[in-house]
Amino acid sequence: MLDQVIFYLFAAIAVVSAILTVTRRNVVHSAIFLITALLATAGIFLQLRAEFLFIVQIILYVGGIMVLFVFVIMLVNLDVAVRQLQFARQKWVALLISLALAAQVGLMFWSTGKMPGQGVPVLAAAPVDKLPLNSEAVAKSLFETYLLPFEIASVLLLVAMIGAVVMAKKRT
Amino acid sequence: MLPIGHYLFLGLALFIIGVIGVVTRRNVIVILMSIELILNAVNINLVAFSRLYGDVAGQVFALFIIADAAAEAAVGLGIIIAFFRNRETVLEDEMDLLKW
């Protein structure tokens, strides 16, 4: 019962914040609503008992990426941009196509649930008290099975760091 | 855990809102923020299936996606700052340097 309340609460916050993110005129307001959408997603992770991912989402996404976004918004914030058109010229066609995509995928999810014996195998998830300790399980998997992707991800982050510094440096 | 369909529909909703943000808005920073929404929708799907099948690989994949999103946001924002210094604009249809 508490599981369902938490899921619906965080799902509602996530969807409403996402809608507000893409529709606000003021970019800082968009950033704030993206922060709430990311926090709600972190809440969904916590409800799915993925505790390590919950805190990584908060530290990295909310505490790192969004701080970067807010800094850049403050650096490029133009007052004149607020009074211009917010939506591109192709907005109606784009909206139509996006809703068509949504209807297609949604119909696929709906029908696989209803057809007996086909589609996604519906298992029963493990009960909560039989779950292994989450941080230890993620760490074991990351450093044993997925060690090579882990090292490649660190090289990727190094490259991105160098690239961002070079791009944003002033040419004196 | 709720039935898997709930999480799939939540992921779909966030994905579609992100896609609408990417193709509809003019401000490049809002486009980048919508891309972050798309990545989060994918993460929700991955973690939901990881919980369903009891395999922690889904969470590890989501971790890599978060790391990749950080790298991409950093480089993308660096590009936006560099472009802004030259052209004083953050609107995507005014970034038409290659048009003749």
Place this chain on the structure above:
Amino acid sequence: MEFVKQYWAPLVCGLVIVGVLPLIVGYVVLVERKIMADMQARLGPMRVGPHGLLQPIADAVKLLIKEDIIPEDADKLVFWLAPVLSVAAALLAIAGLAIGPAFQIAKDVNIGILFVVGVSAMGIFGIVLGGWASNSHYSLIGALRSSAQLVSYETAAGMALVCGLLFAGTLNITSIVQAQYDQGIWFGLLAPVAFFVYLVASIAETNRAPFDLPEAESELVAGYMTEFSGFRWSLYFLAEYTNMIVVASVATTLFLGGWLRPFPKTTWLSFIDFLPPLLMISVGVYCLIRTPKQPARVQQLFMLAVAGLCFAVALVLAAPVLLPIIKPSLAAAVKPYYEGILGGFWFVFKVSAYIYFFMWLRFTLPRYRFDQLMRLGWHFLIPLSIINVLLIGIAMIAGQYFHLAGWSLLLTTIPASIIALIVALFILATEQKTEPQKASGAAPDSYA
């Protein structure tokens, strides 16, 4: 509803935190003013109430009834939201802490310490958005400087915590303190460089002197807090002092042994258990001695009341230690209370010592200039903490190879710490100094 009955304890704890913590923070501010006065050879607040003890209440009432000024053209939503974000992050971080093995609001959190660190890192938004929403140049620059400082020192603090976690092997707070009990040594002694890095980084994390450039009165007119008056300013203040308590608690848990007494496992040092009640008794006796010297009758009664309070606390602290001696049959029943009460005392004592050290530094050292601050963070602390993690990891593997544990692990970790310190100082010393004439033009752009 049945889940309310199941979860009423955390709800009540949450309400208690939100209600009681502002009062505690108010008295921490009073203690800071008294310590400041003591270090400056004066008396501090003495007028409002006996020895100034009602000063926080007077300050709170003053701040609440002040006029709420919102700058023209300020973004009202963000202006309202910014202090709320700071306070919410700080108070949520308190929920993850543990004062004793049973005094935990969120019990058995798998990610204990990481939760506290991550949630308190969300307070950066309160600063950045507050500075932006004030629609004033000084506030914006102060906010950008402050958040740049916080982000820089967060990395160093995180790596220092990783060093301590290498010894603990788990993120769970109860398990970390249990690991310190099992190994019989505080991790701050095993990794002194990590403790030092965390100490310096936590001072920068909470915007305390000597790293308080963003909020000092002589710089940028109080930085991001300039345009916030009355209750909003008090929210920022509450967030800063709560952050101080959170950071001190994290350092105590990971480096100073949490709720364990010094030398927790050596039984021949058990007489240390008598030190807390003796301390309280001596404070009470001191108050009794000073009673006849008070000028007014009211103050004499007040001193007697304080002495009585000290004796009562000493009795509560002595009970779990004396009862098993007087009546050995009660030993098993008293043990959880022993851990809870004496553990609570030691935890509060260590946190208070850490915060006293913060205050001591504030009134002793001059302020760092912003570029010196960034240089210290990026060029010294981050290389030091990363090299330290590497070398302490090697030291631990060497310790496992030679079957060292507990106190004997010091044989490998102390050389590792010294080598890390030497390498980091070497890196700092051999840096190429940038040419001064080029730096004077580019410096404002690089650090905004």
